[in-house]
Amino acid sequence: MCQQPTNDAEKQPSLHHARRNFLKQTSALTALALAPSVVMKAAEKKLDEKAAGFFEQKTLNIEVNGKAHQLSVEPRATLLDVLRENLHLTGSKKGCDLGQCGACTVHVDGKRVLSCLSLAVMQNGKKITTIEGLQQGDQLHPMQEAFIKHDGFQCGYCTPGQIMSAVACISEGHAGTDNEIREYMSGNICRCGAYPNIVDAISEVAKKGGSRD
Amino acid sequence: MGNYFFDSATVFEELDRVDGKAKVTGQAKYSAEYEMPGLAYGVIVGANISKGTIAAIDINAAEKAPGVLGVVTHLNITKPAGYIAADATKPAAVRGLKVFDDNVIHFNGQPIALVMADSFERATHAASLIKAQYNKETFSTGLEQAMKDEKPLEGNQYKESIRGEKDAWKNAAVKVEGTYTMPNQVHNPMEMHATTVKWEGDDKVTVWEKTQGVKSTQRDIMQAFALTEKNVQVNTLYVGGGFGAALRTWPHAMAALIGAKKIGKPLKVVLTRMQMFTLVGYRPEAIQKIAIGADNDGKLIGMMHEANAVTSNYENFTENIVKMTRALYSCANVTTKYNVYPVELSTPTWMRGPGEATGSFPLECALDELSYQLKMDPIELRLKNYAETDPENGKPYSSKFLKEAYQLGADKFGWKDRHPIPNTMMENGWKVGVGMSTGIFGAFRNEAKLGLKLMADGTLIMQTAVSDSGPGTATAMTKIAADAMGLPYNKIKFELGDSSLPPGPTQGGSSSTSTVGAAVSTGCVTLQKKLAEAAKSSPVFGHIVAVENFLFQNGEMVLKTDPTKKLSYSEVLKNAGMTSIEFIENSGRNPAMEKYSAYSYAVHFVKVLVHPLTGVVKIAKAVVAGDAGKIVSPKTAKSQMIGGVVGGIGGALMEESVIDERYGRWINNNFADYHVPVHADVPAIEAVFVDKPDPILNPVGSKGMGEIALIGFAAAVANAVYHATGKRIRELPITPDKLI
Ligand code: FES
Ligand code: FES
Numbered sequence: 020m021c022q023q024p025t026n027d028a029e030k031q032p033s034l035h036h037a038r039r040n041f042l043k044q045t046s047a048l049t050a051l052a053l054a055p056s057v058v059m060k061a062a063e064k065k066l067d068e069k070a071a072g073f074f075e076q077k078t079l080n081i082e083v084n085g086k087a088h089q090l091s092v093e094p095r096a097t098l099l100d101v102l103r104e105n106l107h108l109t110g111s112k113k114g115c116d117l118g119q120c121g122a123c124t125v126h127v128d129g130k131r132v133l134s135c136l137s138l139a140v141m142q143n144g145k146k147i148t149t150i151e152g153l154q155q156g157d158q159l160h161p162m163q164e165a166f167i168k169h170d171g172f173q174c175g176y177c178t179p180g181q182i183m184s185a186v187a188c189i190s191e192g193h194a195g196t197d198n199e200i201r202e203y204m205s206g207n208i209c210r211c212g213a214y215p216n217i218v219d220a221i222s223e224v225a226k227k228g229g230s231r232d
Numbered sequence: 233m234g235n236y237f238f239d240s241a242t243v244f245e246e247l248d249r250v251d252g253k254a255k256v257t258g259q260a261k262y263s264a265e266y267e268m269p270g271l272a273y274g275v276i277v278g279a280n281i282s283k284g285t286i287a288a289i290d291i292n293a294a295e296k297a298p299g300v301l302g303v304v305t306h307l308n309i310t311k312p313a314g315y316i317a318a319d320a321t322k323p324a325a326v327r328g329l330k331v332f333d334d335n336v337i338h339f340n341g342q343p344i345a346l347v348m349a350d351s352f353e354r355a356t357h358a359a360s361l362i363k364a365q366y367n368k369e370t371f372s373t374g375l376e377q378a379m380k381d382e383k384p385l386e387g388n389q390y391k392e393s394i395r396g397e398k399d400a401w402k403n404a405a406v407k408v409e410g411t412y413t414m415p416n417q418v419h420n421p422m423e424m425h426a427t428t429v430k431w432e433g434d435d436k437v438t439v440w441e442k443t444q445g446v447k448s449t450q451r452d453i454m455q456a457f458a459l460t461e462k463n464v465q466v467n468t469l470y471v472g473g474g475f476g477a478a479l480r481t482w483p484h485a486m487a488a489l490i491g492a493k494k495i496g497k498p499l500k501v502v503l504t505r506m507q508m509f510t511l512v513g514y515r516p517e518a519i520q521k522i523a524i525g526a527d528n529d530g531k532l533i534g535m536m537h538e539a540n541a542v543t544s545n546y547e548n549f550t551e552n553i554v555k556m557t558r559a560l561y562s563c564a565n566v567t568t569k570y571n572v573y574p575v576e577l578s579t580p581t582w583m584r585g586p587g588e589a590t591g592s593f594p595l596e597c598a599l600d601e602l603s604y605q606l607k608m609d610p611i612e613l614r615l616k617n618y619a620e621t622d623p624e625n626g627k628p629y630s631s632k633f634l635k636e637a638y639q640l641g642a643d644k645f646g647w648k649d650r651h652p653i654p655n656t657m658m659e660n661g662w663k664v665g666v667g668m669s670t671g672i673f674g675a676f677r678n679e680a681k682l683g684l685k686l687m688a689d690g691t692l693i694m695q696t697a698v699s700d701s702g703p704g705t706a707t708a709m710t711k712i713a714a715d716a717m718g719l720p721y722n723k724i725k726f727e728l729g730d731s732s733l734p735p736g737p738t739q740g741g742s743s744s745t746s747t748v749g750a751a752v753s754t755g756c757v758t759l760q761k762k763l764a765e766a767a768k769s770s771p772v773f774g775h776i777v778a779v780e781n782f783l784f785q786n787g788e789m790v791l792k793t794d795p796t797k798k799l800s801y802s803e804v805l806k807n808a809g810m811t812s813i814e815f816i817e818n819s820g821r822n823p824a825m826e827k828y829s830a831y832s833y834a835v836h837f838v839k840v841l842v843h844p845l846t847g848v849v850k851i852a853k854a855v856v857a858g859d860a861g862k863i864v865s866p867k868t869a870k871s872q873m874i875g876g877v878v879g880g881i882g883g884a885l886m887e888e889s890v891i892d893e894r895y896g897r898w899i900n901n902n903f904a905d906y907h908v909p910v911h912a913d914v915p916a917i918e919a920v921f922v923d924k925p926d927p928i929l930n931p932v933g934s935k936g937m938g939e940i941a942l943i944g945f946a947a948a949v950a951n952a953v954y955h956a957t958g959k960r961i962r963e964l965p966i967t968p969d970k971l972i
Contacts, residue, residue: 075298093353100352109265110258112472114422115505119903122422150258163256167248170871173702175255176422176472182256201911208903210422210473211702212878214914216871 077140084152092139099123099134110150110179121207124180125149131187150179162186165220173211181207185221194225246867247721250707260470263442264426264502272301273352274491274501275359276484278341282576282896283371286335286364293361294347299354302495304346306332314456325455328547328579331483338546339578340896341510346487348495371576373896375517375542384571389550392569400534400565404525408601412594412962416889417515419583423472425512426502427485429492436463443468444478445738446697450731452481466731474701476582477512479740484511509901513581516541522594530606530616534565543572544579551587557595558624560672561617576896584879585942588673596669596947610668611638622829630828631926633859637835641857644920645837655958662841665956671943675830675935676743679820681734682751684759686813690787690802692719695727696736704868705744709752711865712932716756718785734816742936745864750930755817760784766808772797830929833859834940836948842956847971851881854917862925862933873919876941881909884949886965
């Protein structure tokens with residue numbers, strides 16, 4: 020995708036549009052625009068939920084797949100939802116939203132992380148790699164190639180998480196034997212049951228001298 | 233026979249999944265992943281009682297919450313036309329639960345409101361602000377209780393079926409008898425159900441839906457909203473697993489359609505993992521009694537199989553639980569009975585292997601038990617009662633290679649090394665046991681229309697409105713067409729997942745390859761005829777037009793009598809002044825099938841390790857041998873069989889719904905508590921196939937595979953556990969507590 024750092028918050032016309040409408044419609048806010056603390060107090064007392072909503076956004080600077088983003092997100096938004104809904108990087112999957120399935124696995128500063136269990140605002144200044152950022156140009160990552168070769172999936176929904184986990188599993192040094200791979204990949208559920216093929220894929224990449232990260 | 237496409241001489245390389253690259257790069261888009269301006273997010277709020285009525289519902293706080301665009305409840309719903317029956321004698325077009333239709337609560341978690349907001353976080357928060365008050369009624373969610381308190385449903389499908397003499401088993405020399413239980417199991421595909429809806433005006437809608445049948449979903453929406461076919465577009469390019477859970481248009485999808493219409497914006501509704509337990513079906517709990525009698529040589533004298541299962545209190549769900557007992561073995565006297573009890577749970581639905589997986593557990597365990605009483609090898613006992621014709625109707629089989637599958641699987645597994653006495657084998661301090669079982673499932677071919685377009689550059693495009701939840705339909709179809717037309721894989725494109733394409737079948741009941749594959753196969757024959765016809769204009773062939781005179785290979789038509797005379801498909805088109813050949817192929821059942829019965833078979837072999845102190849059961853090895861007709865795409869076929877076995881490991885050892893009967897609520901409604909197999913639970917699994925074509929069912933020679941991969945597996949595990957420990961476990965899942 021593009022290399023230029025962009026300010027996504029500024030590029031989202033829909034959000035802007037919503038704000039303009041909001042400013043137009045909410046006279047209370049117009050009056051209080053210069054005194055946000057008053058608004059916050061009003062919100063605390065549930066006098067104006069909508070006003071509170073306006074001030075919920077926080078600025079977030081992250082680098083995703085080599086591209087810098089400045090975003091405006093709610094503190095309660097997970098990294099997974101920000102990736103999928105704000106940045107439209109839907110390769111990272113939501114399989115449970117509870118930290119139980121691994122479908123949302125991404126790399127944060129090179130380590131595998133469950134993005135559904137990570138609040139986006141806590142990733143400020145971090146480097147994120149998602150499945151979309153694993154290949155280099157047209158060249159698939161060896162793990163992606165091995166998954167195709169060994170048919171390490173059926174429906175493909177758990178696959179991005181499996182692959183991100185698999186790459187990390189090798190770089191962590193946990194892919195010495197098939198049983199070790201099974202143990203360290205057990206956080207990634209595949210309901211289609213592609214496990215034996217996934218283990219074959221990881222073991223082949225591990226034997227070929229690991230993986231490019 | 234010689235006329236299978238797979239008898240052709242062309243040798244193809246093993247084909248990687250045609251959608252593999254999209255899936256490993258994150259480019260494959262599932263139903264919740266379509267970006268559109270102004271997209272709103274919908275969150276379903278569920279009832280927290282199990283039976284009764286909503287006395288009051290307060291949506292005030294939710295409506296005022298930041299970003300909220302609207303709330304739908306039974307009080308403010310604009311009911312779709314299909315909710316109301318046009319005439320009182322007929323049912324309404326929308327079947328099952330009509331979401332937000334009234335204030336009646338049938339089960340815990342039933343949707344009572346849809347909250348829509350401009351972000352997922354805001355919709356989720358606002359949903360938590362909905363408050364409902366209820367008039368509660370007494371309820372029951374468990375089968376055991378229902379069997380004590382209630383009468384089963386009545387109707388033809390529940391009538392006792394008697395073949396021969398009813399109680400013949402009782403008078404046999406050798407008898408086994410037992411009661412087997414199985415809890416509710418939940419499909420839990422990794423992709424949670426998602427519906428994205430975009431209305432254009434009041435009578436035109438596009439839906440991105442997780443469905444195993446784009447046409448059936450389209451039809452449901454047409455009927456619900458009284459819309460024309462061309463005004464309902466359903467898109468399902470990728471499905472993140474289904475296993476049966478995406479065979480219906482569920483209430484949340486209707487809610488999304490109703491909600492999007494209300495707010496006048498595109499809307500996306502995604503279920504939570506917890507909602508996946510209550511809103512999209514499950515395999516119903518079953519308590520089954522089985523009894524088998526045999527003579528001293530192991531010949532079956534009589535069988536009795538009674539199954540009891542649950543359904544919801546608003547819809548009758550039935551499946552083939554006892555059919556396998558009537559169909560698998562040659563036995564003159566078989567009595568079966570199927571009882572269904574309504575409880576306060578949502579409607580169950582077909583789950584991989586459906587009823588046959590449930591019914592095979594007692595049947596195949598009982599056969600095993602009988603084999604020990606007879607001191608006979610379990611395979612030998614099965615061969616002794618091998619059905620050469622269908623025991624239900626005496627018809628011959630279109631094909632049956634079950635004997636070959638027993639042999640193939642036994643060899644691959646090393647069955648001959650089995651010690652015949654249970655509780656005798658040990659390895660590294662673990663008890664060792666081996667077990668086997670048989671699975672059977674009907675083989676079907678349904679109707680399909682397939683669009684074929686041979687383009688000027690020699691590319692073949694095929695289109696049909698099916699969706700693929702994982703088996704790899706497009707991959708298998710590419711193989712069939714490549715073989716038939718002598719085209720390289722990269723010259724073939726199979727398009728699916730779009731309701732505007734020629735109508736295809738729903739992906740279910742293991743029939744996709746047979747049904748769509750047949751259309752591809754006969755479609756390619758038609759295409760060859762059309763090419764031969766077009767070749768008239770090519771002087772090189774001397775105006776020969778009869779298709780029999782040509783070979784179709786390497787993207788070329790070759791004259792059989794003089795192979796130096798050949799033309800590429802592009803040249804044929806060019807010479808004929810055509811830019812493409814386009815037509816729709818209609819494919820249906822083979823009328824000759826009337827005279828035959830068709831089944832697929834699987835034989836499962838399992839080696840388990842049982843820890844003597846803790847009772848932990850580990851699957852050490854599994855081999856599945858299939859008779860699924862001709863194997864179209866060996867690579868994806870193996871994966872599908874292995875996947876079925878993995879599903880089987882779940883059912884055998886860990887999957888169990890736990891419902892708190894005081895509240896009627898699922899307790900373990902997430903992956904931390906509802907255990908499914910993970911990497912560490914699954915050993916290397918081998919899938920092998922007899923790989924012989926069925927000459928009658930369809931021109932590809934294939935039978936079904938998705939279901940048999942799982943049917944019988946739980947019994948093989950239970951049998952292996954018996955072999956390891958001498959304990960017969962009749963209650964799934966086989967958790968350690970049952971073995972200590
Ligand atoms: S979605 Fe994050 S672990 Fe399941
Ligand atoms: S490929 Fe479907 S869940 Fe893993």
